[in-house]
Amino acid sequence: MWRNKRLYQVLGLLLGMGCFAGAAAAQTASTCADCHGALDAPLQVTAEQFAADIHAQKGLTCASCHGGDPSKADMDAMSKAAGFRGKVERKQVPELCGRCHSDGAYMRQYNPSLRTDQLSQYKTSVHGKRLAQGDTKVAVCTDCHGVHGLRPASDTRSKVHPLNVAQTCSRCHADAAYMKSYAIPTDQFAKYKGSVHYEAMTMRGDLSAPTCTTCHGNHGAAPPGVGTVQNVCSNCHVFQSQLYEKSSHRAAFQKAGLPGCVVCHSKHDISQPSDAKLDGGPEAACMQCHKTGDVCDQARAEILGSLMRLDQAIRNADQVLADAEASGMEVSQARLEQDQARDALTKARVSIHRFQVPPVDQDVQAGLKIAAKNLQAGQDALRERGYRRMGLGVALLSILLVLVGLRLYIGKIEQKAR
Numbered sequence: 001m002w003r004n005k006r007l008y009q010v011l012g013l014l015l016g017m018g019c020f021a022g023a024a025a026a027q028t029a030s031t032c033a034d035c036h037g038a039l040d041a042p043l044q045v046t047a048e049q050f051a052a053d054i055h056a057q058k059g060l061t062c063a064s065c066h067g068g069d070p071s072k073a074d075m076d077a078m079s080k081a082a083g084f085r086g087k088v089e090r091k092q093v094p095e096l097c098g099r100c101h102s103d104g105a106y107m108r109q110y111n112p113s114l115r116t117d118q119l120s121q122y123k124t125s126v127h128g129k130r131l132a133q134g135d136t137k138v139a140v141c142t143d144c145h146g147v148h149g150l151r152p153a154s155d156t157r158s159k160v161h162p163l164n165v166a167q168t169c170s171r172c173h174a175d176a177a178y179m180k181s182y183a184i185p186t187d188q189f190a191k192y193k194g195s196v197h198y199e200a201m202t203m204r205g206d207l208s209a210p211t212c213t214t215c216h217g218n219h220g221a222a223p224p225g226v227g228t229v230q231n232v233c234s235n236c237h238v239f240q241s242q243l244y245e246k247s248s249h250r251a252a253f254q255k256a257g258l259p260g261c262v263v264c265h266s267k268h269d270i271s272q273p274s275d276a277k278l279d280g281g282p283e284a285a286c287m288q289c290h291k292t293g294d295v296c297d298q299a300r301a302e303i304l305g306s307l308m309r310l311d312q313a314i315r316n317a318d319q320v321l322a323d324a325e326a327s328g329m330e331v332s333q334a335r336l337e338q339d340q341a342r343d344a345l346t347k348a349r350v351s352i353h354r355f356q357v358p359p360v361d362q363d364v365q366a367g368l369k370i371a372a373k374n375l376q377a378g379q380d381a382l383r384e385r386g387y388r389r390m391g392l393g394v395a396l397l398s399i400l401l402v403l404v405g406l407r408l409y410i411g412k413i414e415q416k417a418r
């Protein structure tokens with residue numbers, strides 16, 4: 001019994017020592033972080049910071065990127081002999097990241113669905129081309145992704161998550177001082193923040209709305225040129241694009257070297273369009289090129305007239321139906337059908353992109369027919385209400401007459417009785 005107890009104690013001690021040795025090994029593995037956690041910025045990299053990094057979570061260490069020997073607790077950890085690469089210069093960053101991320105065989109071990117074309121794409125971008133020429137002010141991988149706390153793109157805290165991308169790009173592109181040496185504007189972020197797209201994404205959480213990288217690409221970041229602007233918008237606004245393709249604007253704009261959609265909608269501060277965009281005022285989209293009274297301007301006026309006619313017809317029917325409903329008439333079917341008239345108006349506003357009168361007219365006529373039918377239903381209901389009221393009036397009047405008659409009759413009987 002005694003011997004057994006002794007044995008257990010020894011075993012326990014040995015086990016404890018084993019654990020201690022394990023802990024020590026774990027500690028050695030992060031001597032880089034131990035030391036660097038206590039240094040001042042920019043040399044500071046804490047263990048907590050690195051624990052949030054996708055690379056740490058996948059079992060990679062400081063040495064995976066920097067080389068060196070993480071088992072040495074002193075400055076020898078960073079010796080040439082241990083393979084330490086020294087400071088990572090900005091111009092080396094893409095190649096460093098690409099060492100793994102362009103290696104299909106290596107990346108497949110971790111995540112077979114991850115693309116491995118980031119570096120080759122990057123090299124085709126304005127950023128990549130300028131970096132190759134020695135301009136280190138352009139974006140490198142770590143400007144967009146961060147470093148030492150780098151999260152996957154799907155993480156909402158990642159700098160490249162759709163909700164955060166615009167902020168990430170704007171750090172340089174909205175900084176006039178930083179961009180001073182380049183001949184490009186620095187208003188993209190400010191303008192984008194005023195756009196329908198930004199509103200859809202940030203106010204309504206609609207991640208299908210575009211941010212900077214949706215239009216520009218993330219790794220092949222380049223301004224869509226004249227030829228591709230058309231395609232960027234058409235990825236999402238399919239119907240407008242199909243009509244525009246067939247319009248004579250398409251050919252004329254291309255010949256003049258003009259981009260497509262953005263001629264009328266602008267590129268970064270795209271606002272909610274309204275029929276006012278079609279009016280003949282000097283500010284209207286059309287009057288950049290057309291003259292008051294020319295053939296195209298007449299077509300414009302006709303198109304606008306058509307849209308306004310349907311809009312007014314829908315309002316009229318709405319008003320009458322609302323009156324009818326307020327006076328207790330059953331018009332729910334007609335009110336429901338008003339949606340079809342509204343859809344026709346929406347469709348007509350898409351059809352303007354053919355820039356001819358007939359396609360718009362066709363949609364407008366369809367809508368007018370429905371609105372007219374619903375107006376009729378509302379008017380019928382109001383007339384019906386009129387009849388009912390008159391009927392009720394007549395009934396009330398007869399009852400009143402009978403009552404008066406009765407009263408007179410009773411009076412007469414009472415008189416007789418006296």
Ligand code: HEC
Nearest residue numbers: 031032035062063066068069070073074075077078086087
């Ligand atoms: C004993 C503390 C200590 C350990 C352990 C340590 N470092 Fe350092 N590291 C430093 C100090 C101090 C500097 C600044 C050296 C200098 O300015 O010459 C530095 C600099 C660096 C730099 C920047 C080099 C530069 O020129 O700016 C990198 C990268 C780096 N360390 C990575 C690592 C990695 C990776 C490990 C582990 C393999 C590691 N360090 C281990 C203390 C340490």
Ligand code: HEC
Nearest residue numbers: 032033036042043045050055061062065088090093142147
């Ligand atoms: C995925 C690759 C990667 C890993 C893993 C990584 N680093 Fe870095 N580190 C970089 C890159 C790239 C830079 C240069 C950043 C830049 O200039 O944008 C850098 C810069 C540094 C610097 C220099 C900062 C400066 O501004 O001078 C230090 C120090 C450093 N890393 C330490 C560490 C330590 C310690 C670890 C582990 C806890 C670590 N790194 C893990 C990629 C990595």
Ligand code: HEC
Nearest residue numbers: 054058064065096097100110111141142145151152153154
């Ligand atoms: C030593 C190899 C290696 C290096 C060097 C490296 N990475 Fe990675 N990276 C990986 C691995 C492995 C993963 C995890 C892939 C997985 O499992 O999803 C990863 C994941 C990522 C992810 C997340 C991908 C996702 O799922 O959205 C990003 C972003 C990333 N790395 C960027 C970088 C950047 C930027 C650099 C350079 C600073 C870099 N990596 C350097 C190996 C590396």
Ligand code: HEC
Nearest residue numbers: 094097098101115118119122139140141144153160213218
């Ligand atoms: C101009 C900004 C920018 C630069 C520079 C950049 N990235 Fe990205 N990266 C992004 C964005 C934005 C995404 C997110 C795409 C998405 O939402 O799916 C991304 C996604 C990724 C992913 C996840 C997988 C994928 O392809 O969608 C990896 C891995 C990655 N980048 C690595 C790199 C590497 C390596 C470099 C440098 C060669 C680099 N990135 C340079 C913006 C950038």
Ligand code: HEC
Nearest residue numbers: 126137138139143168169172182184212213216221222223
């Ligand atoms: C570290 C700073 C920095 C960051 C971050 C950055 N850029 Fe850039 N970008 C530049 C610089 C510098 C140029 C070169 C300007 C030039 O050549 O006219 C440039 C060029 C461009 C161009 C080409 C402009 C042209 O017509 O020449 C586009 C498009 C672009 N960036 C988009 C983006 C997008 C989208 C993001 C975010 C995903 C981004 N950039 C993030 C610095 C940055």
Ligand code: HEC
Nearest residue numbers: 166169173184188189192210211212215223224225226267
């Ligand atoms: C809806 C698509 C779209 C979005 C979103 C978008 N851009 Fe653009 N961007 C364009 C188009 C189109 C051009 C013009 C290309 C041309 O004229 O050839 C352009 C041009 C640029 C240029 C070149 C200089 C200039 O202003 O003409 C830069 C830089 C740029 N965008 C950066 C950004 C940044 C940063 C964001 C996010 C804040 C962003 N863009 C969002 C479509 C977009």
Ligand code: HEC
Nearest residue numbers: 196200208209210214232233235236261262265270272273
């Ligand atoms: C990635 C998809 C996508 C791209 C690319 C895109 N848009 Fe949009 N766009 C949207 C979404 C989503 C909305 C919000 C629709 C809503 O409010 O229901 C929107 C709204 C609009 C609106 C407001 C009208 C409406 O129906 O609400 C206009 C105008 C517009 N976009 C024009 C453009 C132009 C011009 C381009 C090209 C420079 C473009 N869009 C590129 C997705 C996109």
Ligand code: HEC
Nearest residue numbers: 233237240241244260261264273274275277278285349350
């Ligand atoms: C010649 C000028 C012009 C061009 C080119 C143009 N649009 Fe429009 N767009 C307009 C006008 C005007 C309206 C407003 C219609 C209304 O509300 O009455 C509009 C409305 C829109 C709307 C919102 C209304 C709706 O429901 O359709 C979207 C989305 C749109 N355009 C996308 C595009 C796209 C995508 C392209 C390129 C394929 C494009 N536009 C090309 C003038 C133009």
Ligand code: HEC
Nearest residue numbers: 248249252263278285286287288289290296299300355356
């Ligand atoms: C950037 C210049 C420009 C703008 C802006 C512009 N147009 Fe045009 N438009 C033209 C040119 C050029 C033609 C002549 C095409 C031809 O001769 O084949 C044309 C032709 C037309 C036609 C005749 C189409 C046909 O098939 O016969 C109509 C209608 C028209 N535009 C209406 C509009 C309306 C409405 C707007 C505003 C929403 C507008 N345009 C904005 C340049 C423009």
